[in-house]
Amino acid sequence: MTAMLVEVAEVREHGAAGAWYGIATGLGLILLGFFTASRFRSLMLYTMPDYLAKRYGGDAIRLMGASLSLVALIGILAAQVKAAGAAFTVIGIDGTLAAVLATAVFITYTALGGLWAAVISDVVQILIAGVGVVIAGVVVMNVSAAEGGLVSLLETKGLESSYFSLFGQGPAFILFLLLPTVMYTLIGQDFYQRLFAAKNAKVARTSALVAGVFLIVISAFPTLIGMGARGLGPEVLEGKDAVVWVLQNLVNPVLGGVIIAAILAAIMSSADSLLTAATSHIVKDVWMEVLH
Numbered sequence: 001m002t003a004m005l006v007e008v009a010e011v012r013e014h015g016a017a018g019a020w021y022g023i024a025t026g027l028g029l030i031l032l033g034f035f036t037a038s039r040f041r042s043l044m045l046y047t048m049p050d051y052l053a054k055r056y057g058g059d060a061i062r063l064m065g066a067s068l069s070l071v072a073l074i075g076i077l078a079a080q081v082k083a084a085g086a087a088f089t090v091i092g093i094d095g096t097l098a099a100v101l102a103t104a105v106f107i108t109y110t111a112l113g114g115l116w117a118a119v120i121s122d123v124v125q126i127l128i129a130g131v132g133v134v135i136a137g138v139v140v141m142n143v144s145a146a147e148g149g150l151v152s153l154l155e156t157k158g159l160e161s162s163y164f165s166l167f168g169q170g171p172a173f174i175l176f177l178l179l180p181t182v183m184y185t186l187i188g189q190d191f192y193q194r195l196f197a198a199k200n201a202k203v204a205r206t207s208a209l210v211a212g213v214f215l216i217v218i219s220a221f222p223t224l225i226g227m228g229a230r231g232l233g234p235e236v237l238e239g240k241d242a243v244v245w246v247l248q249n250l251v252n253p254v255l256g257g258v259i260i261a262a263i264l265a266a267i268m269s270s271a272d273s274l275l276t277a278a279t280s281h282i283v284k285d286v287w288m289e290v291l292h
Contacts, residue, residue: 004133004222005083005263009239010177011226015163018226020177022219027178028185029212036186037208038201045196048189049285059290066285069189073278080106080271084264106271115197118272130218132259136243137221139251140228150224153231190270190277 010018045051049065084102088094093101110118144150154163162168185191198204228250229242237245243263247256 004129004218005243005267007219007222008226008229008242011223012229012237012239012242014169014173015159016166016223016227017169017173019166019219019223020174021181022222023216024178024181025185026212026215026219028182029191029208029215031182032186032191033205033208033212037195038205040192041195041198041201041204046284047280048187048192049281053289062285062289066281070278070281072184072188073190073274077271077274077278080267080274084267102267106275110272110275115193115276118276119194119197121272128261129263132261132263133218133221133225135255136246136251136259137224139255140224140232140246143250144228144231147232150227150231154227157231159230188277189280190273193273193277193280
């Protein structure tokens, strides 16, 4: 769900074409559901390096796969900590304290409950995040309508028709968002650990497909938020600050609180998965399979 936050920033800077980030995540999950989810679940494995070792043999390929995956997971987790810090600034907590607090929360509840807690909390967090972005999108549309409409506001700022098109930034920009996101979805341990833990192959396939469709549909609302921040906000506003600006300037405190919860929920729904995925590499692939 953190894809929604990135999408808002991309849309603020590049227009409707920024929605491809959210769409790409959804497409990746749909491809996962159609082509690999049920097959990998049927293999009864724990990690993607398990598959590499099974397919190609040897500890070297397992360690290589686990190491590369860990690098990616740690990098993405660092981004979650940074995003959480930005969310905490809305309630007056910033800097190092925000990062430390976010990290402590991630580690504590993930360590206490493991993957089961991550999955259960993800369901709740996704619902909260979905409601939050819908509310924010509606608020942006209402405020924009009172000032002549969102399209009119954006046009008065000199934005051309390409800003309103999904294809307005050209194929290179779309591929820049689409290919890395889709490819990571097809190989990421944080995605496959859910498939490996699914009740059966059918559940793994269905859940991936449903999640993909949900992300594509919900991506319309971060697009509205990003455009609203561009049309209603100051010119100096940066994409990474778009959501915070909308919360501070367009919504009342009660709705703002709901949307802050949605932001933190989106971040946490990624952070817990990343932590369990990284831990599975260290414990299963390195400690259990190679060192013992």
